[in-house]
Amino acid sequence: MNVQAWTFTLVAISFALYIGVAVWSRANTTRDFYVAGKGVHPLSNGMATAADWMSAASFISMAGLIAFLGYDGSVYLMGWTGGYVLLALLLAPYLRKFGRYTVPDFVGARYYSHTARVVAVVCAIFISFTYVAGQMRGVGIVFSRFLEVPIEWGVAIGMAIVFFYAVLGGMKGITYTQVAQYCVLIFAYMVPAIFLSILITGNPVPQLGLGGADLVSGEYLLDRLDGLHEQLGFAAYTDGSKSTLDIFAITAALMVGTAGLPHVIIRFYTVPRVRDARISAGWALLFIAILYTTAPAVAVFARTNLLNTVSEQPYEAVPEWFTTWENTDLIAYEDHNGDGLIQFVGPDAIDDSGQPVQNELTIDRDIMVLANPEIAGLPAWVVGLVAAGGLAAALSTAAGLLLVVSSAISHDLLKGVFRPGISERGELVWARISAAFAVVLAGYLGINPPGFVAQVVAFAFGLAAASFFPAIILGIFSRRMNREGAIAGMISGIVFTAAYIIYFNYVNPAANTADNWFLGISPEGIGFVGMLINFVVAGIVSRSSAAPPEEVGRLVESIRVPKGSGPAHEVSA
């Protein structure tokens, strides 16, 4: 069978599995729809959280980004894992004890205010939408490449699948579907990584192969890659080119953003007890770490293979994968010096006589993981498996995010603010209507993205870091924090962060250079500054306004102690 036949087969099998699981665990009540009847085992919940969290960006893009960024790519590795420490230590157990359905529920109750709740709902919807648009785009790219359909059709097929199990299945369907998706995606990620590690270093564990010696030269792989980089005029792979402060700020924004993402936080309401919420964050990070410690190895293998395969090779003799990706316009070659060879070089490249050499090859970073098995000449079924894994990652995240959007609209806005008397059945109908609406809008954004996916995703993290994280932390750890402080903090954090990102990406993109940035912090990292602003404003405003009412003090006392958490399986009213 060829690559396409394998892709069809493996994608079809994995989809049949997800749909089967979704139908098997179809939900009937509202509580099930949101939080799986509160009876999910912490291990399953950890796995589902991992699938929910690891999106198309983690699976398809991240290793490719690291392959091109080298040390600077560490911001994603540390940023997207370190947030789980904050989540486990500072948020998850207390929010589970609080025991309602959504993040705006907590914000609304802790700050005794509809305004605070509405601000939180708007943030949740905005964060989730920007994120889900990126996922739909990822689905579209995978389908259009491997099924050879236009990207619009790729997105449309993805919409149909997401609609089917997110809207009809609810959270319980999603939880177990996500467990299945985690298994598919991690298998699909590890198989080529292990193959490559054995081929290049002889060590079957990619994390160790990364620090091992190259089989051909006997030199350490990382030293060899640094040497190749120097020779070709790139910055050394193990050194960065971003400023230390920027690296610090981006890492912090991604960590704090992770801990503030509503679709991740809502997962910790699904376990039976507070202690399960704690351990569940640990399991989630374990399952995530398997991929995240493999990614830098995949990046180095891909980078080394790529340089060895294309550098100074005749264009006439390029392998088949090169031509296939050229057809999607994601690889482009231009023979500037007319020698028929591919010069793939960095900005500092010079030839033997000291003349600068022009780079002739542009490669889209997002294709590295998908193209890697082909570059290394791995069997066709491995290539198909990677496509199925990429789809699993994108779909699981999209479904989790859609659930947040639909619950924010039906539960937080309608029931919480505008129509408190709505019946459970009415709430469920509205949840499904808004999920359906969200799928369509997300699909539209996937076909016509408002910018590069990475920019949009950075926006989501910055907003989550600058809005939810301080409001929740202060709500738990400060008894004195009041309505006025929290609202002022959230609004100033969001407005500052959003204005900075919009200014540099959309209003004045020409000024988007380190010289013009505030303290040299890029828009990707500005959420960290937004978070600090939120904390400071909230502190000042709360000190100069009335203390919160007494029952809020009792609420804070209560969430700090595990005993007396809500029952595991609530019977629906």
Place this chain on the structure above:
Amino acid sequence: MTSPPSVRPGYWTANLRYLAILLSIWFLVSFGCGILFADALNGFRIPGTGFKAGFWFAQQGAIYAFLVLIFVYVRLMNRLDREYGVEEE
């Protein structure tokens, strides 16, 4: 909302002390070894491997440390809960 159970004083302080210690380590392995001191640490190697130490912390070590931190926290808190009699059934 149920009224808060009466808890012996000290539970919350002990919790905060654990958090301070664990989060200091969290900061040290990631922002410290992986970013602020990465250049200095890159002068050393993880013995027997091709890893420069700063690079290793940034791309591998910090993640392993995060995992250990969460599981240590879970153990400490479960013990603390039992000590103060606030654990769930």
